[in-house]
Amino acid sequence: MLSIHETFMQRAVSLAKKGTRLAYPNPCVGAVIVCDGKIIGEGYTSAYGGPHAEVNAINSVQDESLLGKSTLYVTLEPCAHYGKTPPCANLIEAKNIPKIYIGCIDTFAAVSGKGIEILLKAGREVHVGVLEDECIDLHKRFFTYHNKKRPYIVLKWAETQDGFIDKEREVSSVDEAKPTWISNELSKQKVHQIRATEHAIMVGTNTALKDNPTLTTRLFGGVSPIRILIDKNLRVPNEYHLYNGEIKTIVFTEQETNSNLVQFKKIDFSKNILSQIMEVLYQEKIQSVLVEGGKQLLNSFIEQNLWDEAFVFVGNDKFEKGVEAPVLEVSPSKTFVLGTNSVRHYIKEI
Numbered sequence: 001m002l003s004i005h006e007t008f009m010q011r012a013v014s015l016a017k018k019g020t021r022l023a024y025p026n027p028c029v030g031a032v033i034v035c036d037g038k039i040i041g042e043g044y045t046s047a048y049g050g051p052h053a054e055v056n057a058i059n060s061v062q063d064e065s066l067l068g069k070s071t072l073y074v075t076l077e078p079c080a081h082y083g084k085t086p087p088c089a090n091l092i093e094a095k096n097i098p099k100i101y102i103g104c105i106d107t108f109a110a111v112s113g114k115g116i117e118i119l120l121k122a123g124r125e126v127h128v129g130v131l132e133d134e135c136i137d138l139h140k141r142f143f144t145y146h147n148k149k150r151p152y153i154v155l156k157w158a159e160t161q162d163g164f165i166d167k168e169r170e171v172s173s174v175d176e177a178k179p180t181w182i183s184n185e186l187s188k189q190k191v192h193q194i195r196a197t198e199h200a201i202m203v204g205t206n207t208a209l210k211d212n213p214t215l216t217t218r219l220f221g222g223v224s225p226i227r228i229l230i231d232k233n234l235r236v237p238n239e240y241h242l243y244n245g246e247i248k249t250i251v252f253t254e255q256e257t258n259s260n261l262v263q264f265k266k267i268d269f270s271k272n273i274l275s276q277i278m279e280v281l282y283q284e285k286i287q288s289v290l291v292e293g294g295k296q297l298l299n300s301f302i303e304q305n306l307w308d309e310a311f312v313f314v315g316n317d318k319f320e321k322g323v324e325a326p327v328l329e330v331s332p333s334k335t336f337v338l339g340t341n342s343v344r345h346y347i348k349e350i
Ligand SMILES: NC(=O)C1=CN([C@@H]2O[C@H](COP(=O)(O)OP(=O)(O)OC[C@H]3O[C@@H](n4cnc5c(N)ncnc54)[C@H](OP(=O)(O)O)[C@@H]3O)[C@@H](O)[C@H]2O)C=CC1
Pocket: 156, 157, 158, 159, 164, 165, 166, 179, 180, 182, 203, 204, 205, 206, 207, 208, 210, 211, 230, 231, 232, 233, 235, 273, 274, 292, 293, 294, 295, 296, 297, 298, 300, 323
C-alpha cells in the first residue's frame, strides 16, 4: 500500500502525464500542494515557454495564506536556473512553503542539486526520493537527452508467431504501398498511444516505399510525433504520405535539395549515419524517438546497442517466410496481452 506521501506523489505523477508531449523540450513535471491532509493546489508543466508545474500549482491555490503551512509534492527537483521562466526553487522560498517532497533529483547539470540547495539554505524541510523509480521513469527522456546528448530511443515492431515482420512482396507503385498488418486493433491503438508519448518517429527507406506510412496518432489522439525518414538517394517520391506537409517531417539524405513540405538534413552516408542522426536530433532538441522499422534500420540500432526501450507486438499469424524480425538478446522486462496479441516490453536500466 502507498504511504500518504507516495499517494500525493502518485497524483503529481498522474498530473505530469497529462502534459508530457507539449512541454518538450522541458521535462513535464507534476506538482501537488497539500494543507492539513487536503489537496489545495495542483499543476503540471505548461506547453514550452509557459509556467512550470510548481508555478501552476501555486497559482491554483485559492487562499495563498495557506501556503505557509503547506507541503509541496513535486516529481522532479525544482529548477534553480533562469530559462524561459525564473527558478521555481526561488518561488517556493518566496511563498514560504515549509515542506517539500521531491520525486527525484534533476540530473541536468544546470539544476542538479542546486534547487535543493536553495530550499535547504532557506531552512525548508526537504525529502528526496518519494516514488523515485516512477519519477525517474517519468523524466527518462529528459535525463537521457541531457546526459547522453541524444534522444531516448524506443524500438518497436510487430512480428508473427514464427518471427516475420512482413511477407515476401514487391511494391511497384504508391497504390500498392500499404503495411501487411500483423497486429490486431487493440495493438494498433496501443502503438498510437506510444506514438503520442514520443517526440519523433523514424522509418527506413524501404518501409516508406512499401508501406506508405502516415505515422500519426489517429487511433488514440494527442500530438503526432515529428516524422523522420532516412532516404540517402531520395527514393521516396513526393506523392507519399510522408511528404504531405501535415506534420513536421525531417528527411536525412546525401542529396543537395530543398522543399517546403519536409526539412532535409544532409549527412555523410559513408560514415556512421546513426551517430550523425543522433547529433542532429540533439541539436533539434528532440528528446525521444520511436524507431518503427524496418528490419535494416532496427538492426542497425540493435547492432550499435543504441536503444533504451523496445516493444515487440506478437500477432497470431504465421507467414513461414518473409522479412525476418530483429532479435533482442535480452529478456523482456514484462509481457502483456492485448486480446489475441501479446507484447514483449524491454526496458534498459538508465
Ligand atoms: N511489422 C512491422 O512492425 C514492420 C514491418 N516493416 C516491413 O519491413 C520491410 C522493410 O524493411 P527493410 O527492407 O529492412 O528496410 P528499412 O525500412 O529498414 O529500410 C532500409 C533502407 O533504408 C536505408 N537505411 C536504413 N537504415 C540504414 C542505415 N543504418 N544505414 C544506411 N541506410 C539505412 C537504406 O536505404 P538505401 O539502400 O537507399 O541507402 C536501406 O536500404 C517492409 O516489408 C515493411 O513492410 C517495416 C516496419 C515495421
